[in-house]
Amino acid sequence: MPRPVPDIPNASMADIAFLLLVFFLVTTTVANDKGLSIQLPPPPEAMPPDMDIKIQERNLFKIQVNSFDNVLVEGNPFTGSPAELTDMIKKFVLNYGADPNSSDNPEKAIVSYKTDRGTSHKKFIEILDAIQAAYYQIYADNAGVTVKKWLDLSSDLNNPENRRLYDLGRKKRPDGSVEIPMALSIAEPTKIGGK
Numbered sequence: 001m002p003r004p005v006p007d008i009p010n011a012s013m014a015d016i017a018f019l020l021l022v023f024f025l026v027t028t029t030v031a032n033d034k035g036l037s038i039q040l041p042p043p044p045e046a047m048p049p050d051m052d053i054k055i056q057e058r059n060l061f062k063i064q065v066n067s068f069d070n071v072l073v074e075g076n077p078f079t080g081s082p083a084e085l086t087d088m089i090k091k092f093v094l095n096y097g098a099d100p101n102s103s104d105n106p107e108k109a110i111v112s113y114k115t116d117r118g119t120s121h122k123k124f125i126e127i128l129d130a131i132q133a134a135y136y137q138i139y140a141d142n143a144g145v146t147v148k149k150w151l152d153l154s155s156d157l158n159n160p161e162n163r164r165l166y167d168l169g170r171k172k173r174p175d176g177s178v179e180i181p182m183a184l185s186i187a188e189p190t191k192i193g194g195k
Contacts, residue, residue: 058101059108061092065127067118082130089134093180106138106180114187128186135182139169142180 063085064072071078073088093109095102103109111131115124133147140150143165150169153162171179 055110056104056108059103059110061089061103061109061111063111063113063127063131065115065119065123067116069120069123071123071127082126082133085127085130086134086137089131090138093134093138110183110185112185112187115189117189117191119189131184132182135180138180142171143169145169 062072062074066072071085073085078085089111092102092111093106095104095109096106097104111134113127113131136147136150140147143150143153145153145165150165153166153169157163157166170181173179
C-alpha cells in the first residue's frame with residue numbers, strides 16, 4: 001500500500017505575503033534627489049504671440065562645448081580653469097557699457113550655454129557651476145557677505161535679515177524687479193558634430 005503524500009498547509013500563505021508586502025512598503029525609503037535648481041522658461045504656448053525679443057549681440061556671452069569637451073568662449077578656444085571662466089562672466093555681466101564689446105548692463109546680460117549630445121556630464125556640470133559661481137560671487141559682493149553665507153541665505157528667506165541681504169545682493173527694486181538677474185540660456189544640445 002503506497003504511503004500518502006502529506007499536504008503542505010497553505011491557507012495562511014496569502015496573509016504572510018500581504019504582511020511581507022506591508023513590511024517592505026513601510027520600511028523602504030525612497031531617494032529624494034534634488035536635481036538642478038534651474039528655473040525653466042514658460043512653454044512657447046504661454047508666451048504672447050506678438051512678443052518679438054531683440055537681443056543685441058554684445059549682450060550675449062556665448063559658451064559652447066563640443067562632444068570632445070572642447071570649450072569655445074565667445075568663439076575662441078578656452079583652455080583655462082573654471083575660476084577663469086567665472087571671472088570672465090563676472091566682468092561681462094558687470095560691464096555697465098564701459099567696453100563696447102561687452103554687455104550694456106547686468107539686466108540685459110545673458111550667458112548662452114550650448115553643448116553637443118556627446119558632451120560629458122562632468123564637463124557640462126563644471127561649466128554650469130562656473131556660470132552660477134559668477135552670479136553668486138556678484139550677489140555675495142553686493143550683499144557684503146561670503147558666497148557660502150549668500151547660498152545659506154536662500155534657505156530661510158522668511159528671516160527679515162536674510163531677506164534684506166538677499167534683496168541687496170540682487171539689487172531688488174521697489175517694484176520687485178532685480179537689477180542683476182541670473183540670465184542663463186541653456187540651448188538644446190545639438191547632435192554630435194553640430195548636426
